[in-house]
Amino acid sequence: MKKRLVLPGEMIGTSEEFLPGEGTFEENGKIFSKNVGTLEINEKERTVNVKTVNPPVVLKTGDIVVGTIRDVKSMMAIVDIEKAVGKNRRITGESTGAIHISKIASGYVKDVGSECRMNDIIRAKVIQTEPSLQLSMVGPEFGVLRAVCEKCRMPLEKDGNKLFCKHCERTETRKIANDYGTAEQKL
Ligand SMILES: [Zn+2]
Structure with a gap:
């Protein structure tokens, strides 16, 4: 049994080699991982499985x-x-x-x-x-x-559409939410 970490959508084998198991899906003869998890190849049963570290949760489109x-x-x-x-x-x-x-x-x-x-x-x-x-x-x-400054780890402040570290006087770029850093924001 071999183990390695795989990412969602990562190709982990073909249907000629393996049967798609838990945490995987098959498309056009290729087997992909559904989740971030540990790839488990069962040589004996010829299956590939992706075991998530934590159980999946029920999220819906639009959440x-x-x-x-x-x-x-x-x-x-x-x-x-x-x-x-x-x-x-x-x-x-x-x-x-x-x-x-x-x-x-x-x-x-x-x-x-x-x-x-x-x-x-x-x-x-x-x-x-x-x-x-x-x-x-x-x-x-x-x-x-x-977000925090890449150099000093202090919180970055919003400055227009960029982020600024007062301590280092450095600017960093991000795709910022319109309520970045405000007290009202719901985390
Ligand atoms: Zn800084």
Whole structure:
């Protein structure tokens, strides 16, 4: 049994090699992971499974969620979802979604890392739950809610459409939510 971490939408095998198991889906003869999880190949049964570290939660398309950027890839940002906003239900355990580069902002985004960075707190909308959880930050109310300076880790303040560190006198770019850093914002 081999183990490795895989991402949502990652190709993990073909249907000629394996049977798609738990946490996977098959499309045109290829097997993909549904979630962030550990890939488990069972050589004996010839199945591939993706075991999520935490059990999946029930999120619906249109739900607004708050989460933390866990990783930034060239084509997507990976988000640990902490809660669904205004639903009066906490998400039990952890759930992970992806924001594709085309769903970061309404305009053209060249670099995911110039719009969000690891550990940023963001607000996003659920746009797809199956076969993988996909989020969007397109729209003025979506985007980064809280971020810290890459150098000194102090909270960044909103300065127009950019973020500023008073301590380092540095500017950083983000796709900022319209209520970034305000007291009223609901996290
Ligand atoms: Zn700083």
